[in-house]
Amino acid sequence: MFTRPRGTRDFLPEEMKKRRKVENIIRKVFESYGYEEIMTPTFEHIELITAKSGEEIRRSIYNFRDKGNRELALRPELTAPVMRVYANELQFKPKPIRLYYIANCFRYERPQAGRFREFWQAGVELIGSSSPMAVAEIIALADDVLKKLGLKDYEINIGHIGILRKILSEVDEKKQNLILHYVDKGELGVVEDMLKNEKVDKELFFKVLKMEGDRDILDEINNGLLKDYVKDFSRTLDILDIFGVKYKINLGIARGLEYYSGVVFEIYAKRLGAQKQICGGGVYSLAHVFGAKPTPTCGFAFGFDRLILALEKENLLSDDKKPRFLLIPMVLKKEVFDVARIVRKYFACEMEVMERKLKKALEYANTRRITHVLILGEDELKRKEVAVKDMEKNVQINIKIDELEEYLKKLK
RNA sequence: GCCGGGGUAGGGUAGUUGGUCAUCCUACGGGACUGUGGAUCCCGUGAGCCGGGUUCAAAUCCCGGCCCCGGCCCCA
Structure with missing residues (x-):
């Protein structure tokens, strides 16, 4: 008998019915906002993946050499490939460009509950704007998808990497990335060491990292250095309030990917335990990395498999019986x-x-x-x-x- | 990358101080029952993760690997 490669799954008819049902709802909501589907190759040159992804992603690249001795990697996510497509062929289309994808991704990690080596992401990229309106749109879109799926137990956490980077502006970018990496890992001791000889307002930095709650907490930092960023952030939140999207401020969100630069958000389905994050995204700048003019962009991705798990926990996937x-x-x-x-x-x-x-x-x-x-x-x-x-x-x-x-x- | 728990027919299990033909349930195919389902009975198919070691003898003990489940970290 042959077994499956580690971390992969077979989906039997019963399960596929559920997955297709969820997929169709996601697709419908994405399309109702004007997003259009795109598909990219399952594997890419490894440089595309390593260019600006972040430590964790780099560590978990599923790579191989082909017969032409090219170093290739199975895509670990789709933002970089989509932005490559943008740089290659969509740069001069009218903005904004709204794209979506539902596709499998690969990461060489230790499998566990809600984590597989082959998994699916469903996401959107809004290329050409990172205005508060644009950011609010994608967060509202993610929220809308979850509402249409009927999910109850989820929490939208919003942070702002621009604020963190602004405080660190005296530190060179590479080191910033590393610092944010350790912030993300929660190793604040390491962060402290790294900041020792830097001209950075450490007190402010650590204070901001711990800020969590409703939007009033922003008043505390709405001055001096951060004023413009807080203003930008607040406008996004204003719009979300108008849209009726419920959220929580969490400035400790650093995201593991290095290309994020502004508002970031993560959605948690708490009942899933360790792998509770079902969605992540935000404002990023990546176009210039692939040779396009710098282009403001924002996007997010759902962890499709985790969405399925979350929906199952809430018993929302009973199959409708057709004749x-x-x-x-x-x-x-x-x-x-x-x-x-x-x-x-x-x-x-x-x-x-x-x-x-x-x-x-x-x-x-x-x-x-x-x-x-x-x-x-x-x-x-x-x-x-x-x-x-x-x-x-x-x-x-x-x-x-x-x-x-x-x-x-x-x-x- | 780190740490725990596991692996016996397709699914669920029993069994071990090493010693008949490896237990039972279910599922699957057929029959009893010649054109009318869910019941019953009978027959059949089907298993100790892989490799090595110890031993007269290993599903059972030891080592390595593979895989699964879960936790940490991170991610989706």
Whole structure:
């Protein structure tokens, strides 16, 4: 027997039904805001991934060498590939450009609850603006998706990396990234050491990092150095208030990716425990890294698999049952296929192919949760009829083949 | 990268101070029952993660690996 590679999964029909259902809702909401789907390669040159991703991502790159000795990497996320596409081919389209994707990603990490080596992300990028209006739009969009999915237990946390970077503006960018990396890891002792000889208002920095609560807390830093940033932040929050989006301020959010530069947000589904983060995003600058003019951008990604887990925890993924037909032909005549063709215009109709006796076929229909069985034998054919057995109500009627379509329409 | 717990038919399990043919339930295929489902009975299919070691003998003990579950960190 062969086993799956570590950290990968097989999705069986029952599970795929749920996943497609969720996917379709996400797709619909994204599209309703004007976002258009894009698809990029499953693997990229490794440099694209390492360019500006962050320590953690770099450590977990799923890379390989191809036969042409190229160093390639399975994509760990889609923001960088999408921005490469933007730089390569979409730079001169009218702004803003609204793109979305639902695709698999790969990270070479230790699998555990809600963490896999192959996982799916569903995200959007809004290219051309990082105005408060734009940022508020994407956060509201994420919120809308969760509402349409029916999820109750989630919390939107909003921070601002621009504020953190502003306080650190005397430190060179590389070191800033490293500091933010340790902030993200919660190793504040290391951060303190790194700031020792820097001209940075350390008291302010650590105070800001710990700020968490509703928007009033921003008043404390709405002065001097940070005034403009707080103003920008507040405008975004104003708009979210107007949209009716509930959120929490959390300035300790540093994000593991180095390209973030402004408002950032994370959404948690607390019931998921360790892997509770179901969404992350914010304002970033990446276009210039791939050779385009600097372009303000914002975006986010849902962890699709975690979304599924969160929805399951809240019992929101019961499968809706559509009528499902089984056609049992007792004789093989043209009419059998005519009937199948008619039913298939409306519902799934499978054909009995095991050459089973009627009783066994019905037994099968029963366990497979077939809702309607069609029986076609000599008797029925003589009268140009088909026997339709409703498995749930346990009633059987004969219907003229000519009138079958009317019957099906009523079921819809 | 670090730390715990595991691995017996497709799913769920029993069994071990090493010693018959590895238990039972379920699922699957067929039959009893020749064109009418959910019950019952019968028959059949089907297993000790992989590799090595100890031993007359290993599912059981030891070592290594693989995989799964979970926690830390991080991420989605």
